Amino acid sequence: xxxxxxxxxxxxxxxxxxxxxxxxxxxxxxxxxxxxxxxxxxxxxxxxxxxxxxxxxxxxxxxxxxxxxxxxxxxxxxxxxxxxxxxxxxxxxxxxxxxxxxxxxxxxxxxxxxxxxxxxxxxxxxxxxxxxxxxxxxxxxxxxxxxxxxxxxxxxxxxxxxxxxxxxxxxxxxxxxxxxxxxxxxxxxxxxxxxxxxxxxxxxxxxxxxxxxxxxxxxxxxxxxxxx
Amino acid sequence: xxxxxxxxxxxxxxxxxxxxxxxxxxxxxxxxxxxxxxxxxxxxxxxxxxxxxxxxxxxxxxxxxxxxxxxxxxxxxxxxxxxxxxxxxxxxxxxxxxxxxxxxxxxxxxxxxxxxxxxxxxxxxxxxxxxxxxxxxxxxxxxxxxxxxxxxxxxxxxxxxxxxxxxxxxxxxxxxxxxxxxxxxxxxxxxxxxxxxxxxxxxxxxxxxxxxxxxxxxxxxxxxxxxxxxxxxxxxxxxxxxxxxxxxxxxxxxxxxxxxxxxxxxxxxxxxxxxxxxxxxxxxxxxxxxx
Numbered sequence: 315x316x317x318x319x320x321x322x323x324x325x326x327x328x329x330x331x332x333x334x335x336x337x338x339x340x341x342x343x344x345x346x347x348x349x350x351x352x353x354x355x356x357x358x359x360x361x362x363x364x365x366x367x368x369x370x371x372x373x374x375x376x377x378x379x380x381x382x383x384x385x386x387x388x389x390x391x392x393x394x395x396x397x398x399x400x401x402x403x404x405x406x407x408x409x410x411x412x413x414x415x416x417x418x419x420x421x422x423x424x425x426x427x428x429x430x431x432x433x434x435x436x437x438x439x440x441x442x443x444x445x446x447x448x449x450x451x452x453x454x455x456x457x458x459x460x461x462x463x464x465x466x467x468x469x470x471x472x473x474x475x476x477x478x479x480x481x482x483x484x485x486x487x488x489x490x491x492x493x494x495x496x497x498x499x500x501x502x503x504x505x506x507x508x509x510x511x512x513x514x515x516x517x518x519x520x521x522x523x524x525x526x527x528x529x530x531x532x533x534x535x536x537x538x539x540x541x542x
Numbered sequence: 543x544x545x546x547x548x549x550x551x552x553x554x555x556x557x558x559x560x561x562x563x564x565x566x567x568x569x570x571x572x573x574x575x576x577x578x579x580x581x582x583x584x585x586x587x588x589x590x591x592x593x594x595x596x597x598x599x600x601x602x603x604x605x606x607x608x609x610x611x612x613x614x615x616x617x618x619x620x621x622x623x624x625x626x627x628x629x630x631x632x633x634x635x636x637x638x639x640x641x642x643x644x645x646x647x648x649x650x651x652x653x654x655x656x657x658x659x660x661x662x663x664x665x666x667x668x669x670x671x672x673x674x675x676x677x678x679x680x681x682x683x684x685x686x687x688x689x690x691x692x693x694x695x696x697x698x699x700x701x702x703x704x705x706x707x708x709x710x711x712x713x714x715x716x717x718x719x720x721x722x723x724x725x726x727x728x729x730x731x732x733x734x735x736x737x738x739x740x741x742x743x744x745x746x747x748x749x750x751x752x753x754x755x756x757x758x759x760x761x762x763x764x765x766x767x768x769x770x771x772x773x774x775x776x777x778x779x780x781x782x783x784x785x786x787x788x789x790x791x792x793x794x795x796x797x798x799x800x801x802x803x804x805x806x807x808x809x810x811x812x813x814x815x816x817x818x819x820x821x822x823x824x825x826x827x828x829x830x831x832x833x
Contacts (some may be wrong), residue, residue, distance in 0.1 A: 335590055336569040340597050342699055354597050357557055360818050364557040366807065400830035410828045438649045442819050445812040450819035451827035460831045529833075531800050 316348040316376040330425050339424060340367075346465030349373040353389070353424070358438060361520055368392065368437045372429070375461035383412055386433055392539045393440055397456050401437070411438045411454055412522040414464045420517040468514060469507070471497065474530055481527040483511045485520055543808070545743035551792055551806035553705055556600040556712060568606050571658045575608065575634070575649065582633040587672070591663070591691050593738045596698040597706050598727065603715050605647070605659040609691050612666045623666060623678035625685050630664040645677050645687065665689070666684035674766070694724075697765040701731040702738040706745040712744075712803065717786040721779045725772050728762045743799065749796075752826035753787035 322326035327350075328412070334341065340355035353371035357364040369390030375382040386407040395401045409415075409432045416422075423431060435451060442450040448489045453459030459476065467474040469480040479496030483489060485501070495506035503511065514523075543551070546571045558565050566823040573588075579586040592607025592788050593599040610630055629641045631647050640647050653672035665677035671694075698707065707730045712762035714721050720730075733749050734740075740748070752760070757780050766769035776783070793801045 323582075335594070336565065337563060339558055339560075339594055339599060342595065342597055344696075344700075357560060358818055359559055359561070360814065360821060362559055362562060363807070364554050364559055365814050367554060367557065397832040400832045403833065408662060408830055408832045411831045415828070431826045433826045434824060434828055435826055438815075438818050438822060442815045447688065450816075451822070452829045454829050454831035456832050474609070504655040539622060 318345050318348050318350045319374045319376050319378045320345070322499050323374060325535045326378065329471075334429075338429060341370075341429075346373070349375050349385075352429075353359075356429070356433065356437060358434070358441060366437075367440055368440070370433070372425075372433065374425065379425050380449055381410075383415060384425075386426060386436070388437075388440070399440065400453065401441065407436055409433065409446075411460060411526070413518045413526045416518045417464075417468070434533075455510045458529045461529045465526065469497070469510065474534055478527065478530045478534065480507075480511065480514070481523055481530065484514045484518065484523040485527055488517075489526050494524070546602040546741050546801070547797055548806065549705075549709060549742045549803070552712070552803045553708055555806050556708065557600060558599055558601055558604060562605065564601065568604075568659055572606060574637070575660060575662070577635060577715075578633060579610065579630075582627060585612055585613075585618050585748065586610050586630070587612070588662070589691070591695065592661070593693045593711075593723070593788075596707075596727070597704055598698060598711060598714050598772050598823060600708055602712060605661055607661045607663060609663045609665065609677075611664075611691075612665050613670070613672070616671055619664070623676055625663075626675050627678040627680065630662055634662065642680060644680050652682045671780050678700075679813070686799070687770060688767045689764070689770075698731060701734075703731060703734045703745065705742055706730055706734060707747065709746055709803070710749060712785075713790065714759050717790065719779055719782050719786050721776055721783060725762050725775050728765070728772065732762070735805075740757070746799075747791070747794065750787045753783050754791060757784045757787075775818060799828075 315371065334343070334352070338356070340357065341352050342354050344351050344353065351371055351373050355367045356370045358366040368388055371387050371389050373385040375384065375511070380418060386409060387405045388407065393399050393401055395403055395405050402408060415432065430484050435540065439449050439451060442448065454463055462472060462474055465477045469477055471477065476496060476498060483493070483496055488510065489503065491504055493503045495501050495503045499506050551552065574740060576588050579588055588608045588610040590606065591609040594603065594606050611807055631642060634640050634647065637652070638649040638658065639652055641650060646663045650656060650659045650662045651658065663677055665675045668674040668676070674688060674690045679685055679687050686767045698704070701707070707727050710726060711723060714726055720751055730749055733752050737748055739747055739831050760773070760776055762776065764772055764773040788803055792810050
């Protein structure tokens with residue numbers, strides 16, 4: 315079993331805990347297996363007043379929020395565990411496409427930033443969905459289509475095969491100068507989209523790109539099976 | 543609005559707001575107090591306890607318990623519990639008016655008027671594990687009491703009935719029942735341990751029915767100290783407890799919960815959702831996904 319984040323990083327934890335307690339007095343910290351768990355009531359505030367709250371639990375992985383994405387759940391039974399509410403069948407909230415998160419925040423976030431940002435955004439979205447059946451900040455399409463939506467503008471193509479080739483380079487251990495560009499131009503990578511690939515590799519965690527790639531892979535294989 | 547929607551709204555109205563004046567001031571005072579302790583009694587280990595740590599704070603009546611325990615082998619605050627209690631009171635007295643309670647030291651501003659909402663609870667840990675501790679009891683039969691902060695906090699915080707606890711605390715204040723908060727919390731947890739999945743309204747009703755009909759059978763034991771029978775603490779409030787429960791249930795039967803907890807801010811949920819979303823800056827907006 316790995317060491318929980320707050321045990322492995324006592325200084326960061328000691329710095330964070332009073333800030334967390336002061337800003338979110340209805341959230342508290344406990345330990346579950348190798349996870350540091352923050353749970354309790356997350357308030358939604360408007361004009362200096364709590365207008366809603368969600369019972370949540372946030373499981374911080376051993377690597378901490380700077381290096382990994384916490385697992386978030388609504389535990390009050392208010393949000394159904396269905397894809398249309400962006401909840402996995404095991405109750406985990408799907409806050410975003412992980413690669414998109416790392417692209418936006420390559421250095422990650424500390425716990426407070428993560429609570430104020432992605433988590434609060436997600437639950438404000440749930441509030442809106444309950445009232446209007448729409449996501450105020452938009453949503454990514456389910457499955458591989460959502461992955462394509464995110465990657466397409468970055469690589470300049472909506473073709474899943476092209477995106478897949480880019481992703482294979484993003485996840486590769488090393489880039490080779492002899493490789494042909496994944497865009498299909500026939501040029502060498504460094505004379506074509508080399509800078510794009512380098513930027514993606516520097517911003518997006520490899521594990522998140524691997525997840526995107528496996529989404530696409532599954533979808534493409536399913537398409538091939540259907541076609542045959 | 544259903545009973546449960548109404549009670550949820552009461553709980554929301556009673557939340558201390560992140561960044562709000564109450565929390566900001568409480569945190570400012572806490573930092574000041576911790577700083578004084580670090581300067582004058584450096585081996586003190588103050589930490590947040592009470593309703594803040596348990597997640598049961600209400601805006602109407604709130605305070606911050608700061609259990610301030612000393613390591614077993616440190617004597618910079620004194621050797622006996624009484625000396626520790628006095629040393630912590632003395633350390634604070636330059637900056638605050640200190641009101642000596644049974645185990646706690648309530649801090650007021652220097653002229654004794656404004657309440658800082660901070661209670662220091664001096665004590666000493668049993669051992670190096672720093673779990674169990676002794677706290678001093680001023681003017682009591684026993685001058686010391688065994689306790690364990692982590693056990694107390696976990697017992698309430700993880701009870702699964704925190705919303706009911708917060709509402710019963712509010713009821714206790716509004717109806718001037720006068721039951722000690724710690725005792726009330728334990729009672730609610732005990733009474734509802736088989737009813738965690740009931741609706742909030744049904745939970746409250748059940749607790750109040752027990753108070754009205756079966757107050758003589760109520761017993762409370764400190765979860766951190768089996769020898770600390772808290773049942774006697776109920777004796778002097780029992781008549782008021784029974785009467786208030788009876789009156790409350792009569793009100794609820796006649797007119798619902800609103801006469802008990804008062805009006806709540808009713809808002810157009812749809813308009814609120816729109817306004818909340820509109821207030822989120824673009825950089826803090828994220829698009830959810832699903833497989």
